[in-house]
Structures are given as C-alpha cells and as structure tokens.
Amino acid sequence: GNSVTQMEGPVTLSEEAFLTINCTYTATGYPSLFWYVQYPGEGLQLLLKATKADDKGSNKGFEATYRKETTSFHLEKGSVQVSDSAVYFCALNGQNTDKLIFGTGTRLQVFP
C-alpha cells in the first residue's frame, strides 16, 4: 500500500541555516505530494504541493521537488527563521482517492 517515510526529529538549527527534511514515499501510479506544517497549538496548514513528476512546489521560501526516480519529496529552505519552528508533515494522495497518507512528522527547532 501507499506509505510515507520522513526523517526523525527533532531537527535543531540556528537562524539562517539551511534546512533539509527528507521524505520518501511508496505509491502506485502518480500520487500528489504535500508538505503540511503544524505550529504549536494549531491545525495543519498546507505549505506546498506538487501533483506530477518534476514539479516544484514552493511557498514562504520553502521548496520541494517531486522526484519520481528516487520517490522523494524533500523539503528545503535556504535560510530558516525562528518563526519556522514547527512540525512538518509530508503526505501523499493517491490517484482518484481522497485519503491523505501522512508521515510521522518532523519537529524543527530554530534558535536565534
């Protein structure tokens, strides 16, 4: 079945450091891929998405590229801020299905 694997956290960085959070997936067909972010005490917010191979999703300085050859959708940001501290979830949505399959989440802590 479909599944998502993301790196264990927490990821601890200093402000302005480069961020990578790895995400790989297993799926049949051509899923859509998502990154959601959850700030403390809040619900999940869509950060970015990509719906086909080689698409790059981007938002608020974050980027992720849909790599079908490596079944990956790694999240990157060139310079993190303290306000980026949150839990990041990678997710996939199979073709013609409604269900999102989530990874376990990666907590990011950014210190000044």
Added chain:
Amino acid sequence: DARVTQTPRDKVTEMGQEVTMRCQPILGHNTVFWYRQTMKQGLELLAYFRNRAPLDDSGMPKDRFSAEMPDATLATLKIQPSEPRDSAVYFCASGSGTGGVDTQYFGPGTRLTVL
C-alpha cells in the same frame, strides 16, 4: 479568508460522559474528514463524508464513536461513553472534488482530555 472552524477548542470531561465535537467546513467544500492526533499514533483518519454521505469510517471505533453531517455546514463527531484513551486532538478538514480531493484544509482542532 475561508477557514474550517471547530468547537469547542478544548474539552475536559470525565470518563463515561458523552462528548460532541463540531466542525464547520469551508463553504462549498463537499468532503469532510475527521482525524485524531496523538503522540503515540500520530495522525489517524477516523472517517470522512462526501456530499454529507459517509464514505469511510473504518478508522473509527464503532462501539463508542459516531460521525454525522446533519447539513452541509455542520459535521459532528460524538463519543459515548468517553474513555481516558480517547484523549487526543481531533481535527476536522474539508476539501472539494469529484474524482478525489486534492487538497485538504484543516481546522484548529479540539483538544479532548478524558479524566
């Protein structure tokens, strides 16, 4: 800025009591999801509806949980009787689509504590 709303935001109750959580999906969205989040299990899909009809409730404990959509603007999740192991954050999400929902929009959640 359209948002999913959930009430209450926090609920503390005693074991055996009935709990009702409410969700107002984004206007125009025809699909509503209920999730539960715990440290141990992460995010679990409990049930979801399309056009107010239940499509999948396989993730929901049938003996004590029930989910309904009385109308297009209200979804409810009830637990009766509640147990301490039901303590979690419950999220509602909504989306639209006919061949499958592409993007889900989440509410702020209801934090349930069962003593």
